[in-house]
Amino acid sequence: MKYAHIISDINNKSLKIKNFLLSKIPVNSIKKSSLIVVIGGDGFMLQTLKKYYKFNKPFYGINSGNYGFLMNKFSKKKTHKKILYAKKIKISPLSMTVKTKKGNIKKGIAINEVSILRQSKQAASIQIISGKKKIIKDLISDGVLVSTPAGSTAYNLSVHGPILNLNSNKLSISPISPFRPRRWKGKIVSDNSTITIKNLNVKKRPISAVADNFEVRNARIIKIKTNKRLKFNLLYDINRSLQKKIKLEQIRKETS
Helix, strand or coil, X not given: CCCEEEEECCCHHHHHHHHHHHCCCCECCCCCCCEEEXXXXXXXXXXXXXXXXXXXXXXXXXXXXXXXXXXXXXXXXCHHHHHHCCEEEEECCEEEEEEECCCCEEEEEECCEEEEEECCCCCEEEEEEECCEEEEEEEEECEEEEECCCCCCCHHHHCCCCCCCCCCXXXXXXXXXXXXXXXXXXXXXXXXXXXXXXXXXXXXXXXXXXXXXXXXXXXXXXXEEECCCCCEEEEECCCCCHHHHHHHHHHHHHHC
């Protein structure tokens, strides 16, 4: 390994890991480094990816949060070798374009999912279109998720959405607490699809659109598609790849 640049969350556990790594691996500025080591949880990793992806460096995450699905497990043993022999995977995010109630256009990217959420005590009333095909005319619910394979084990899993293989070339559309139609379980579509979500009652039933942690309130029309021109390079320990983590979650869900 040449040089690494270390970016750490500010909690005590993250800072302890950072201080340990500073004594074990050669570090330098982002521009002069061959990779970026990110210490924190999944949320911190998502923030860091979006902030620093333009440097075109691979990211090696070390978990200091809770589950840390996007991260690697920290170990004081052979830290240098783990990073050196980590395997690289490429994932593309979702691009979200939102037209608000006032006609403003807001844009964001999501590595995990785009969440459409009710903004008040009133349930959302939304229409979902994939390409030119109307998937559902009027969904009354708390909202809906559009998830990538990498994000299918996050919020999507908690609303009983399907777990997607990393190389499936699919997106998951999953309702959140659907009221009408009550039995609608969602849909899996191609990642070449452009998904359009319309608020059918902007005045009475406001909704917000959230790309990971970037929120746009009072959304009228949301367009979502995979940005295949943008690639995030993630590094994983040989025995703890993202593909293996997804497979383990699939097995856990099937046997639970």
